[in-house]
Amino acid sequence: MTGNEHDFAEELASARRQRDAAVARLRQLESSLSYRIGRAATRLPRALKSIRGVSVRRNKPSGGIAGSALPAKSVPTPHPVRSWTPLPRVDSPDVSVVIPVYNSVDWLEDCLSSVLAQTGPTLEVICVNDGSTDGSERILQRFAEKDERVRIVTQPNSGQSVGRNRGFAETAGRYVIYLDSDDLWQEDSLSDLVGHADSERLDLLLFDSFAFRDGDVDKSIWERYATYYQRSQEYRKVRSGIQMLADMRHQRDYRPHVGLYLARTAFVRDLGTRFIPGIVHQDNPYTFSLLLHAKRVAHVRTDFYARRIRPGSTITGLDDLRSAKGYYLSYLAMIRELGSRGLEPDTSDMVADVVHGVFQGARQKIAHLTPDEVQSLVDLDLGMDAQLVMRALRPVRARSY
Template sequence: MTTPDVTVVVPIYNSEPWLDDCLSSVLAQTAITLEVICVNDGSTDGSGRVLQRYADQDPRLTIIDQPNSGQSVGRNAGLDAATGRYLVYLDSDDFWPGDTLAALVREADEKRLDVLLFDCFAFRDGDVSSATWTRYSTYYQRTREYRETRPGADMIADMRRHRDYRPHVGMYIARTDYVRRIGARFIPGIVHQDNPYTFRLLLDADRTAHIKSDVYARRIRPGSTITTLDDEKSAKGYFLSYVAMAREVDGRTFSPQVTDMLSEVVYGVFDGAQKRITVLPDDAIASLKALDSGIDAQIALRAMMSVRGRSRR
């Protein structure tokens, strides 16, 4: 069988209202061979029926059914099943507004890239609070293009220097054999899982580039992961993400300029955990302590909790 150019992994949980937008945008891509892996994460609405309708009409689409296990487990399942040369993730309530995938593959092939990054625009769908919309309306827009090929650590540093670093997992395509070679995986059971996955993917990459093109459309809506976060889930996600990212850079050597910017990225995740830990009750703190018994993790948690202690005096 011919190896597809791209595997698109779509994790799905109760996404019936948006699945047509999502899947039709993928299957409309031209001048490219596709494999679309839809991981149905125990949906209880009509998502399964929509998926089956598309699978009956288009052999490029495959359904993996799993008990409700979370987005990370779904993405890992899609990664394990992927046969395409490149891998890209798409959330089931989002879509691609144009026929752009073939151009991305040409760019990645011509430059022999491990990872090719692109941009995204957000749009408001439903009664989203003004504060949430203000935060995300331009968040996914980078201020410039980073088209010159460079190592991934340099890419992180350059983007962070210009406040353009965005870890959202839908904003790049990656060479599948590279992803598997470095063993990149999503941490199961957490939110903010994009942070350690994208960081690891770029940190190990020899060749990355970026094009300033809005390939991805991000739906900001009530009831989504980013609009329904509670402090405990967010603290857990940031804490485990920070530990994973700190372990990735431990023992590596970079230039002073790159080290400074990588430190800012990692500290940003630490700060995210710390801010949420300050408001957590004692039983939630106890559950965080049980997540990782490593000395480095426990030291990090104590440092995060120091602000909590001062805020309660």
């Protein structure tokens, strides 16, 4: 064995030991008495929220950032201003907005207008055209010709994760924020968010979203998402990312969607966290990683983001195989991210609860797959920790496949 081969073998053995330790750590957390008690104690708030149905924002959040005051069922489709003042490009803007674009011709103008109409902070808008075939490219070019802040990055169709990673690689702003091309920002509040993040020296500033129904969306899906992105309270006090994750999960308020926070670009770049290519549910491991490492995190209760719930979107058009793959690879990434890291008792149960929720999502979807589909997931990762996870995920009847 050559020296390089020996070094590689040692690195591989070390990586596998770390992965095995992560699996053991998670199992220890999930088997603890406090974890089981915590799981039982949080079922009641979840049930009450379900019974309560559509929530109403009764109070405006502090800090001058306006919140939605209407029940979700009566909130009309937001329409951002279509006119704004074009501004020159700056080399080091305050915020880089990354928008992956794939066949979004019906919604793209509203999306881009809502960003460019923001006043106060300097912006760059990085639009990653992910092989669109529907005329989205023409809209992007029209906006880029009108406003120098809009940059177009073109790639073959590679999926949302690759688009976000490509866009992030191009960022020059102090902060980065993601926006889906069929969604939009409903108000001119980015300046308040940047000011808050600056004043508190934050790694992440979380905020909320309201959902609006666009088209013939299945009733059960709409009822699930109508108020899903609106947290029950504000977590304004600065705390670590792990503590924020635990506090939000305890109140059933944890939402990993990557459009719901402003992140300090240098923090994300130094951490090296990127989206897993080729999967859905990629928000889970990405946001989890950022929160595990962030030192200063806060939340403001404002519905800045407007989330479009429509037929054919990622969340309404998923098949079981794609969803199972996304949850499975997300879960693997999350337990590997944990590694042998020790957590304080007041956070470990809720961190385990978040990871276990992704595990449950994978198990529920895998139960509906054919033997060949299950095998296709097995073949994705032949690491020992992945094989152990897959054995736990597969139904008893399917373990002979």
